[in-house]
Amino acid sequence: xxxxxxxxxxxxxxxxxxxxxxxxxxxxxxxxxxxxxxxxxxxxxxxxxxxxxxxxxxxxxxxxxxxxxxxxxxxxxxxxxxxxxxxxxxxxxxxxxxxxxxxxxxxxxxxxxxxxxxxxxxxxxxxxxxxxxxxxxxxxxxxxxxxxxxxxxxxxxxxxxxxxxxxxxxxxxxxxxxxxxxxxxxxxxxxxxxxxxxxxxxxxxxxxxxxxxxxxxxxxxxxxxxxxxxxxxxxxxxxxxxxxxxxxxxxxxxxxxxxxxxxxxxxxxxxxxxxxxxxxxxxxxxxxxxxxxxxxxxxxxxxxxxxxxxxxxxxxxxxxxxxxxxxxxxxxxxxxxxxxxxxxxxxxxxxxxxxxxxxxxxxxxxxxxxxxxxxxxxxxxxxxxxxxxxxxxxxxxxxxxxxxxxxxxxxxxxxxxxxxxxxxxxxxxxxxxxxxxxxxxxxxxxxxxxxxxxxxxxxxxxxxxxxxxxxxxxxxxxxxxxxxxxxxxxxxxxxxxxxxxxxxxxxxxxxxxxxxxxxxxxxxxxxxxxxxxxxxxxxxxxxxxxxxxxxxxxxxxxxxxxxxxxxxxxxxxxxxxxxxxxxxxxxxxxxxxxxxxxxxxxxxxxxxxxxxxxxx
Ligand code: GDP
Numbered sequence: 001x002x003x004x005x006x007x008x009x010x011x012x013x014x015x016x017x018x019x020x021x022x023x024x025x026x027x028x029x030x031x032x033x034x035x036x037x038x039x040x041x042x043x044x045x046x047x048x049x050x051x052x053x054x055x056x057x058x059x060x061x062x063x064x065x066x067x068x069x070x071x072x073x074x075x076x077x078x079x080x081x082x083x084x085x086x087x088x089x090x091x092x093x094x095x096x097x098x099x100x101x102x103x104x105x106x107x108x109x110x111x112x113x114x115x116x117x118x119x120x121x122x123x124x125x126x127x128x129x130x131x132x133x134x135x136x137x138x139x140x141x142x143x144x145x146x147x148x149x150x151x152x153x154x155x156x157x158x159x160x161x162x163x164x165x166x167x168x169x170x171x172x173x174x175x176x177x178x179x180x181x182x183x184x185x186x187x188x189x190x191x192x193x194x195x196x197x198x199x200x201x202x203x204x205x206x207x208x209x210x211x212x213x214x215x216x217x218x219x220x221x222x223x224x225x226x227x228x229x230x231x232x233x234x235x236x237x238x239x240x241x242x243x244x245x246x247x248x249x250x251x252x253x254x255x256x257x258x259x260x261x262x263x264x265x266x267x268x269x270x271x272x273x274x275x276x277x278x279x280x281x282x283x284x285x286x287x288x289x290x291x292x293x294x295x296x297x298x299x300x301x302x303x304x305x306x307x308x309x310x311x312x313x314x315x316x317x318x319x320x321x322x323x324x325x326x327x328x329x330x331x332x333x334x335x336x337x338x339x340x341x342x343x344x345x346x347x348x349x350x351x352x353x354x355x356x357x358x359x360x361x362x363x364x365x366x367x368x369x370x371x372x373x374x375x376x377x378x379x380x381x382x383x384x385x386x387x388x389x390x391x392x393x394x395x396x397x398x399x400x401x402x403x404x405x406x407x408x409x410x411x412x413x414x415x416x417x418x419x420x421x422x423x424x425x426x427x428x429x430x431x432x433x434x435x436x437x438x439x440x441x442x443x444x445x446x447x448x449x450x451x452x453x454x455x456x457x458x459x460x461x462x463x464x465x466x467x468x469x470x471x472x473x474x475x476x477x478x479x480x481x482x483x484x485x486x487x488x489x490x491x492x493x494x495x496x497x498x499x500x501x502x503x504x505x506x507x508x509x510x511x512x513x514x515x516x517x518x519x520x521x522x523x524x525x526x527x528x529x530x531x532x533x534x535x536x537x538x539x540x541x542x543x544x545x546x547x548x549x550x551x552x553x554x555x556x557x558x559x560x561x562x563x564x565x566x567x568x569x570x571x572x573x574x575x576x577x578x579x580x581x582x583x584x585x586x587x588x589x590x591x592x593x594x595x596x597x598x599x600x601x602x603x604x605x606x607x608x609x610x611x612x613x614x615x616x
Pocket of ligand 1: 120122125223225226258259260412
């Protein structure tokens with residue numbers, strides 16, 4: 001084209017830079033932020049990504065792996081931290097650190113979970129405490145159940161007068177441990193309720209174990225002391241045997257005799273909670289942006305997604321943008337446990353918030369973020385991750401989705417349809433099967449259910465190349481016929497570990513066989529002959545090992561492999577030979593290859609296929 005000068009092209013070197021520094025990045029970092037951290041131009045990152053086949057925009061989030069790879073390319077090792085950790089760091093940095101910190105660190109109210117055996121009075125105790133605190137004339141006195149409530153000690157005589165305590169409203173250790181399994185530590189103190197007329201029971205012991213596991217201090221409320229058959233000392237003795245020794249017996253555990261029903265000693269219990277809280281030195285920084293944990297979340301018909309969040313540090317303010325789990329939002333409105341609207345919530349405050357873009361889960365961490373785009377970016381990134389995780393674990397996958405994955409993923413998949421006799425065994429097996437997956441073979445449960453194997457099951461299996469597992473169930477007659485016709489594999493089992501074994505073996509068969517190569521020998525080409533109808537014959541001398549008539553060979557020219565194939569013919573003088581050993585001369589032709597030259601080297605080897613061990 002006349003007069004056309006191509007624009008200068010920026011050349012991005014394909015050579016990685018030497019590692020010279022260390023940067024800290026957050027999960028789901030945007031291209032822009034990464035470039036900033038690396039102190040390079042955004043467009044260099046984008047063009048490098050392009051080189052990797054990733055089309056990214058400035059604000060696109062990258063997963064930690066890709067971001068780290070990019071950073072390494074530009075000469076930096078990475079330390080990846082979660083978004084919450086980063087948010088905390090930012091806030092601490094803004095607040096300064098240590099003693100000369102400009103921002104005040106103040107004590108915060110303790111957060112308490114009530115645990116104990118069923119019927120020992122947990123709910124009654126929660127209700128009584130709540131009622132005593134509202135009875136003192138707070139507006140309306142109607143309490144909402146939002147997952148937690150805050151009380152204030154109103155007894156003017158009490159040394160703890162005016163102090164506040166937060167009670168989590170779901171008693172028992174299941175909820176407590178479920179939260180913990182999601183990485184949330186919401187509870188500072190456990191109040192263990194033990195009925196004085198019943199003593200230590202199995203769930204009492206469990207509760208102790210759970211509190212210990214979480215390293216949360218325990219206060220014992222010996223309840224129902226109003227009952228004539230109450231034996232509080234027996235409770236103390238039983239608990240002392242389990243390591244909870246009362247202070248009056250020289251131990252460290254605080255015991256309070258109460259009656260939840262008669263509201264006896266509730267103030268004393270609350271004072272003791274404050275005392276234990278003081279020992280734990282619970283502190284927070286009210287002036288920073290809020291972080292917390294979701295206690296409850298529900299979809300409200302009129303109001304959309306609603307979550308109760310326990311603000312653990314900082315102050316949550318109406319209008320704040322936030323990320324919670326993989327959901328983001330902006331605090332449109334906030335309510336306290338009495339249903340009253342709030343503008344701001346200091347540390348250790350349970351609040352109900354509106355303005356979520358989705359439904360988070362109990363135990364999700366809550367973080368206030370400066371701007372909405374960032375909040376959205378992080379939540380989108382997390383949602384995508386969650387989707388991927390769910391897909392990998394999901395028990396129902398559409399056939400299109402499946403085909404797509406087989407096409408794109410490098411993994412092999414074993415599709416399974418599982419039928420069992422009872423729901424319990426189906427669940428156990430589903431779980432077991434999903435855990436058998438490894439990075440080479442993914443087990444995918446297309447369908448699981450209770451009942452006999454039906455024609456529909458077989459059709460699905462045949463359509464999606466799945467095997468059917470029947471646990472203590474049989475195929476229906478028609479299904480059996482169809483399976484034979486469609487060559488669908490049905491495996492019937494009644495013992496879990498046998499089934500597990502068989503799947504493991506099937507996985508081994510599925511894996512790409514590893515090819516093991518065994519070196520046999522070498523021959524040097526002395527001269528070559530062209531023989532009509534046969535092709536090129538190389539006159540060789542075997543210089544090492546042995547050449548066999550069924551060997552696989554590499555033809556090396558100046559140590560470069562120029563061809564790889566098989567021996568076509570092997571002759572000693574005029575006769576076919578099975579093998580020729582070191583020092584002997586022979587004629588070799590290579591199947592389908594004629595361009596052999598003098599001084600080439602023929603290297604012979606054998607391969608065998610070994611099924612890879614399934615790494616289960
Ligand atoms: P939870 O299963 O631990 O939540 O126990 P509840 O709070 O439901 O109480 C179980 C039963 O014990 C109920 O009938 C309560 O009325 C009764 N109860 C709870 N606390 C006391 C108490 O201090 N004294 C007496 N006499 N009964 C109580």
